[in-house]
Amino acid sequence: MNAPSSTPAAADVIAATEQWLLQAVIGLNLCPFAKAVQVKRQIRWVVSDATDAEGLQAQLQDELQRLADTDPAVVETTLLIHPRVMGDFLDFNDFLDIADGTIEALGLEGVLQVASFHPDYQFADSDPDDVANCTNRSPYPTLHLLRESSIEAAIDSLADPDEIYERNIETLQRLGPEGWRQLWVGPATDPAADPR
Template identity: 60%
Template sequence: MDTVEPAEIAATRRWLERAVIGLNLCPFAKAVHVKQQVRFVLSDTREIDALRETLERELRLLADTPADVVDTTLIVHPHVLQDFLAYNDFLDVADMTVRMLGLEGEIQVASFHPQYVFAGEPADDPSNCTNRTPFPTLHLLRESSIDRAVAAYPDPDAIVERNVATMRRLGVEGYRRLLTAP
């Protein structure tokens, strides 16, 4: 029997497929997605402490699971840390949790949020869309996978510049349409 995917996970999957892979924002994402090595986790919590517990559980699971089974995890948490500044502050807790578990140098947490703003950029600059997701999301990445992907990529330093140029061509409204189109 088919199970219905929660709307928050479906929207995040659509973001991954249309923006991250479709716009080639991360040239390394397609391979793990095609191999079904991306774990999507929905956290329904409304409490920061419960989100930290989910993060800890998912960090342990990722560390204990072979990369060919789960290479990366997206924790979607639509009901907590809606404010970007509060979310950004929570990243210190996330990094502390990685260290506490002895996973520093093995797993890192990347940040994505619907209101993401890079330091020094105006909130309405399209470049911020490179890190904007439908819902607040913590992305757990294996550092060894990042190292292998970067080593195999011809010019990894050009990725950020290319992504900014892509988003500025597309614009904030174009980005929204990309994610919401049927």
């Protein structure tokens, strides 16, 4: 889904993103670690009002520092959703270098990292219609701020971390594009904010 011409209210943006988290990320078990932080309410949900890269970078900087300064038992991870900027996937992809530079400038390399989700996410060398891209497709452009220590602990708990990626691809190929679309048919879904 592309950001609509009239930007939805923050509550609607969060609702659509939470539905995606529950139905796709947790529901399809695309990330086996997401359920615990959702159940414990350790996710910070932030809807950015930034309309340009500079504004988004400033807010990203604030949120990275806030996460670094906050007890993981209170906030484990942050979703910085930005419906007003980076609607074009290529611009968004370019911004990820700025995000990495911001982490470095804050001295948080090895402490925090940013994962990326976008309505038009496309892995390098993949076809735009490849259903595997859906592993990183979200209702709105989203920067997911993660703690490196939590990622390492989660990976250490797995016999084969590569199995997650491989299983996700198999799950989505079984589901297919139509099955992916069917995830969003329901009373909570706003057709204007329908993820693909």
